[in-house]
Amino acid sequence: MSGTPDPLKDWLVAAWRDTFGDTTTARGGRVGDDGRTSRVPRFVPVSPFAAVPAAAAFTSSHLIASAAGNQTPIDVLTQLHDHRWPLTVVTAPLIGLDISRHRARRWSQMLESMVQQSTGHTPTKISVPLPMSGRTMRRATITLPRGAVIRPKQFEQFSRAVESAFDTELWAMTVRHDAHRDRLVLARTAIAPDTRSERQKVLQDALDAASIFKSPKVSVDTIDDSGIETGYRIAFAKSMNAGAPAFQAKVDEALASLAGPHESGRHWTCDWYPNKGYLVMRLVTAMPDRVDHPLELVDENLRHLPYATGAADRIMFWDVSTSSNKPHCLIVGPTGGGKTSVIRTLLTEAARRGIPFVGVDPKMIELDGLEGYPGCGAIIYDALRAAMFVRALHTEMMARNAYIHQMKIEGSQLPLMIAVLDEFFILSGKWQRLAKTGDDETKAQLKELDPLGAWADLAVLARSAGIRLLLGVQRPDASLFGGASGNARDNFGTRISLGNLSQDGALMMWGDSTVGREVDTSVKGRGIALGDDGNPVDAQMWWTPNVDKHPNKWNQLSESEKAIIDGLVPAEAPQFTCYSPELAEFIESERALAKRARSHGSVPEPIVIGAGRGDDAAVSMVKEERESAPEREADDDFADAIPASSVTAGQTVLVDDSGGELVPVTVDDVEVRRNKKGEVISTVLIVGTGRVKTRITFDATGVVALPDPDSVGAHA
Template identity: 70%
Template sequence: MSGNQDPLKDWIVATWRDMFGDSGNARSQQLSENARPTHIGRFLPLSLIVIAAAAAAVCAPRLISVAAANTRATEVLTTLHGYRVALIAAAALLIAVDVLRHRSHRWSAMLESVVRQTTGNLPKKVAVPFPSGWWVLRRATITLPRGTVVRPKQFEELSRAIEAIAGTTATKEVKVRHEAHRDRIVIRRRTIEPDERSERHKALQSTLDATSIFTDPKVTVSARDEHGVETCYRISFERSMNAGSRGFQGKVEEALIANAGEHESGRHWTTDWHPADGFLIMRLVAPMPSRIDHPLELVDENLRHLPYATGEADRTFIWDISTRSNKPHCLIVGPTGGGKTSVIRTLLTEAARRGIPFVGVDPKMIELDGLEGYPGCGAIIYDPIRAAMLVRALHSEMMARNTYIHDMKIEGSQLPLMIAVLDEFFILSGKWQRLAKTGDDETRALLKELDPLNAWADLAVLARSAGIRLLLGVQRPDASLFGGASGNARDNFGTRISLGNLSQDGALMMWGDSTVGREVDTSVPGRGIAIGEDGSPADGQMWWTPNVDRHPNKWNQLSEGEKAIVDGLAPVEAPGFTCYSTELAEFIETERALAKRAREYGRAAEPIVIGTGDAATTSTVAASTTPSAELPDAPHAADDDFADVIPASAVEAGQTVLVDDDEGELVPVTVTAVDVTRDGKGEVTSTVLTVGAGRVKTRITFDATGVVVLPEADLVGAPA
């Protein structure tokens, strides 16, 4: 039979059970404990006896009249009545204590229940210090059974539950910490520190928190300027495999810089990564300069370091030509007008002022001619046959130096350094290949004997230990620069500079990354990409070095400031040219003699103006040019004035190129198809160009080093 429920009675029973526990028999108590295991005992109030004594003391007069016959009871009641005030105060105090004890008991029960429900483990002990707080929990320690494992997801649920029941105020927050080594969970309430971070600091932290790129990232301020403005941040994170990837680093850097925004100082943000240590530095650097004249003071005191450019934060780029350098040879890629010649002049004038001689090849006859006769310059060669002889002489010099090192039992670093420059390498290579096919018998035999391409390939691989440094200038990068004997150009030429914008393939060839060097600001002369000291490519502003030619036609075109630069860079004493082979020594002496003879007699005819003046004047001008044209023993003139040359593998269908006809003349043809064959490593082994239209088509085969002549300059990478 069911009776009507009494809400008041139910509330009183529930409150009683909550405060003092069930009052049933032992059997029902045991069943209750088995159904709900707990280590939290019953709550036993301390104030009940004192409350009863205080009530008896207050009601003593009435009780004495009732128990007047009992003398002993009357004496006790009289005594209690005399202490009624003290008893009332003690009762009130104990009631307050019991109320606080009961609240602590409630906190203990709730925490035990939360731990049991979220982790499935029954705590051994829940210690809530007295007093615990009424509406909020101040602190607590939950002791777990030894070896208890709390998984991350369980701990996350436990933390959220504890934070929910413990209560959070505007100035206080609850923190839950799992001390696994001590098998306990510690709960602490702490004051919420006012957020004094800047908006930029908050933006960086919130950006990292909102993504999963890092685990537990933390942003801290590392430096401020004199006005208290933040200029450097340290971002720590847990180490991972992604942190070492340059692609990953680039994306993170881009996101951080975008969220940091432009700095009020006008400086730019950059990042320095330390993935092995689990942090990166984000700092302000000075903006990239738009022009830098070649400094007259030695920027780097190391005489084996040739500085040539400045980057952000006044970062200096150098070509390390020391024996210990892992980047001994230099490759410069740049279109016509991109500043390649100025960079070469910068490097060579820096070398001369540091006591390092050089020798160069300039097949276009207009790029390096100003360096002819400069202190430290052995010779500048313009003729392709003489250039082939120089390359073979350099090869002999390398072998002689290696023999000297072997016989004298010395280190290669003890030999004097020298630099060999080959500008416009593809034009030179094209002239060699054409002369090998269309030259006279003597020329073809000589080129076959000299074999300059393979000799240059050997130099690229072996010249480092002999103290010979190579400086190569090309308009576009290509893996077939030196043929298969030298391997990839990036492996042998560790110092690399690119001016202008590269194609996707060119960027991959130069930097190993198809995205680097494709968005250079070509509106700024001398802007490019260069290898930094850490081996990674970075933006740089190349130093401007004027033409050092002191011929009046060149010298008078310079401003007073540019003349001061040339005068300041000139070394007081010309570097000596030490040769270990008779081939190189004889070649340089012969080339200097030929150059001197050419300067004395002249080799360029004066222009003939048609249509002005009388016939006598025109005839006189023409006659005056005859001795120059018939000058005996003059240097071998170039057979062709090539506008430009590119590797055969770089030709595209629909492009117009120049090829030799039956009479050895260059005629323009349109390429209809290009078939490039590559080996297992992806290197070019041969290229077949199909020219002609209709049924009459011709297939022209080129080897790995084959090049084709263009009717006009190659515009790849040139400023728009």
Template identity: 60%
Template sequence: MSRSQQDPLKDFLVDLFGSDKPHARTNQAGESAIRPYMAWAPFAVIATTLVFLAPRLLELAEQFSTPQVDGAVSAVSAVHEYRWPLAALTLGLLACDMARFLTHRHRAGLDAQIRQSTRHTPVKITVGYPPGITTLRSATITLSRGAIIRPKELGEFTTAVRASASRRTSKWTYTVVHDAQRDRIRITRTLIQPDLRSPRHKALANSLRDGPLKEPAVSVAALDGDVETAFKITFTPTLSSGARGFQKKVDEALAALAGEHESGRTWATDWFPSEGYLLMSLRAPLPTRVDHPLELVDENLRHLPYATAASEVNMFWDISTKSNKPHCLIVGPTGGGKTSVIRTLLTEASRRGIPFLGVDPKMIELDGLEGYPGCAAIVYDAVRSAMLVRALHSEMMARNHYVHVKKIEPSQLPLLIAVLDEFFILSGKWQRLAKTGDDETRDLLKELDPLGAWADLAVLARSAGIRLLLGVQRPDASLFGGASGNARDNFGTRISLGNLSQDGAMMLWGDSQIGREIDTSVPGRGVALGNDGVPVDAQMWWTPNVDPHPNKWNQLSTSEKKIIDGLRPQQEPHIAFYSTELRHFVESERSVATAARAYGRAPEPTVLGHHDDTPTADAGGDFADAIPASAVTEGMTVLVDDGHGNEQPATVAAVTVIRDKDSGAVTETTLTFHGAGRVKNHITYGPHEVVLLPEPDTTAPAT
């Protein structure tokens, strides 16, 4: 008979009176613990019925008057007086039979389930009293001595018990525990509490159940009324849970599962892998614009704030002597906001009494800071920039000597910030002058060795109180890695604006995905190294051009003029020189700048078809972009010297990069070009040399 053709009445009778088939009582393992069920109440029901019918029976008995009948009638009459106590006893027996029947039914079901799932015959099955009407309350199954139950078998038995109960009710859940020492299985039930979790809570819990975290559990950590604002997710710590790449993937998945919050805030996570939990909480979204605040947002005068991260956290550059990130590196394309960040940092330094000087090979990025309180000098010429770098090197050595002789702490030295904007362009300018300049210029650059002096500054300037602020359009490991004495590692404060390439993200952040999906439609949006050493998205502060020249000043709005006036310090920071080289250079540079402002002029533009005999402007104003020689790839077009002092475009046929075996730093790069016929030309570049690109950088300057 199929399952659909089962006879319910037959099943009930089998449960009530048992079965006479052998397999219902015994199997290969021995005799079953279940005995046939025998009801007691039917006999009491018959007797009680006869007692209640005694008057009718007496009427019938009067028709047959015999001594035997008269004795039976008198006995029935005597019992009839106790009919109600007898009825109560019968009802008690019925209740007892019902309890025995339910117990028998539960025991029979457990017996069948334990046999089929574990292949063991239970010695005894005890059902807790009172037994459940539809579902089992509790039970203890005693097994034979030394019975072995595998985890898979116990799981199958648990599934069978829960499935049997779920067919009758969904209010209870069962727990099955195997007590191997006592050779028994204990079954208990607990009431299923109604699931009052929100859809967001359920989505997180269900997704993490089979997710990457081990044994996750989600709980609400904070509420705003009836809306969850934070979740605590506990898990068992593993090796993966401590990896930042793993944490980032989990963060992205959790934010997507949680969805957009009603408040408009975004989800962010804080990991505590050693303690086995993470906090997922709401934070205010990044603002789309933050004007440079006029009040000092950080009381520590050695913290230079420049951006706002999530939850209105201020990002700052720690330039104190004890800082582990003393130098700052800003990476960003032209127009990406790099100049505004530099202005923010320098104006913050000025009103904290910290002087600065800088190099601007484009002549348009930092010119507004010339003459600003605390500005020692802004250098535009490439040769004088090399002289400045060498003078800074002398200043560093003089400061270290002063500390050594006077036996003072380096923290007692006054701070000085040196800015080198567009470092690749400056390096390319030095390289071109070293090859094509006049004899005096070539000899001077060889003597100054600005790249070597720069490498020493990046490594040693920290203890001398000199802080470096470097601006580049793209990061490159050959200039900031081993080839420059691990200089990149000294730039603990790093900022990237715009979207980085995969290689650039790996070089700058150690992660190929960070900084590659920035919303470039928001000016000033980028990634900064957080105060805890973790890169975070941030909104850079907007600082207008501080140039007081009327042509610049009149273009500013009233609010921007208010920002500039509020930032300008009333007392100009003092500049202390420990070397005569830097003092003489600054004095001469200020004299040159004063003369240039007094007598310098630029020719007016001409219109096609008109002629003007006025000498044209120096064509050197448009600098070709430059990249490290080791970053050149096959098929790229670069500028090479034709042997007559002229730069001509040529296509690279092959690139050979030689690296140090121990450090992996670039020691030499050879570029191969096709010549006439089958002849190939080879040009070798040093570890610091750059290659000029044929396209000049004519993009509009950053504001």
């Protein structure tokens, strides 16, 4: 029956071993349950030496009755009874001491087992001093065999085991290896209460789990007057990713989503400092849906022309100073996107700062309200006159450079002027059409003026001469700003895009195919602008009404819009200073032509079909009016124009027929030739149906006109 297990016996043996220890070895150690040698001594309680007499003292009356007739036990029990309270007082602390000693022995056993399992060494001694709390010890010293080696991974494994076994909500156990003394030292430290906000905890936990940064640390950066956290500083180890704009944009979006909506209604944004190893996440005011052109001078620097409000009430401006590395401005935006309002904002800001301007408006409806405005030299509508202006401006640039050279002065000492070319594709298309379909005198004049060549020189060289270019186009294209134009696009450091760009347009404007493609077009004037730090940011363009005070325009404005216009008018009109007689003569002649046109010019009145006259008579009257209209150009009704290299197969464009008229044709195929740098050399449009195909060749700067939808149907 010896093989039959006895549960009660097994339990008693286990309890005895757990309480008092195992069999002692010959060298003073003992053998544990796992077969390893243990240096933890057996537990010998001391409290029974006081507890047993104390118990006998309290039960002495019963024991004396049992020991009747035996005087010696009766005397001993009587003495114990007399000292029962002192014995009780002595027993209580001895019991507490035994409990602490037993707990210390249990901690020693655990530590010994951890050391053996993680390092393979058996400690020669483990000291756990008293007192200690119920769940953790205050300190422990583990003495290892002389010369014991603990590798980093072994030490890390042991530290994790200690942390798992002894750390509590209030205390943390740290481990130190004193290799020179062959010992491990454990010390208990109090854990400071976690006073972090829920938002800070979420950010820290998410960054720890994501592993996008090495050793991230989230701390509070700013707090408002109400004690609400409004900014966080996130420190991280420096890395290559931290400097990549695409990586920063993704992290910005993720952090804003984790932080969630703020109590103030403001939005989160991040300022990156990758060279210093941290970023600052802060609150900014939500982008406004509309910003009226402020009447006060927002920027006291008279060479900064503000035009928009970015995130965090950041003011966007065009730096036109001579030292600026962004001397010229490019505005890209579709019809109705707010491009004209931005141009008006920049020009009225220039006028109030004493900077004059001249404008070219081939559509005749965008800048006409600025004609006669203080500081406006002229607004040019005719394509041939615009070519003459570009050449005169080129002459002015050369004269200014010669003056600087002769007088030995700095370019910053010359007065500034701004030249505006709106709808540049349409203007370029008109120049090219006049060079093909104009009379011999016009062709010869355009060839001599070479406006596109003069334009390319201006874009590259005008900065040092105090001439600033403001260019407005409906879409960007490399063929117009590429190699044939002297890489003029690179000189337009100040860039603004309105509406949503195509992938190629975003890459061309911002160097990133994702920027400017998700603009909220439901908000008029919303777009992307280049910040003073060189990074594109969301911006709300200022609203500047049409400054034309003609009754037909003025009476349509609200009182607040009229107040804006009146408040922007400078007290003193800026004056032109021309260094070449060509530009001075051109501006004077253009003003005289404009004055004569306002005094003697006329346009035919509209004819209402079916208003009491026959259709034939109405059509005849319209023809008579058109024939009698002075100096009316057949190509003044361009809806839009694009570079020939941007045309796609299946698109309808306007081309000249044998009679010089613009007719719509559908492009069957497009062939674009490029050089090794990827710049357009020439473009061939293949049109026609069946076997009859026509190849129309354009040079690098070739532009084609786009028809109105109605005109396509009419020719069909």
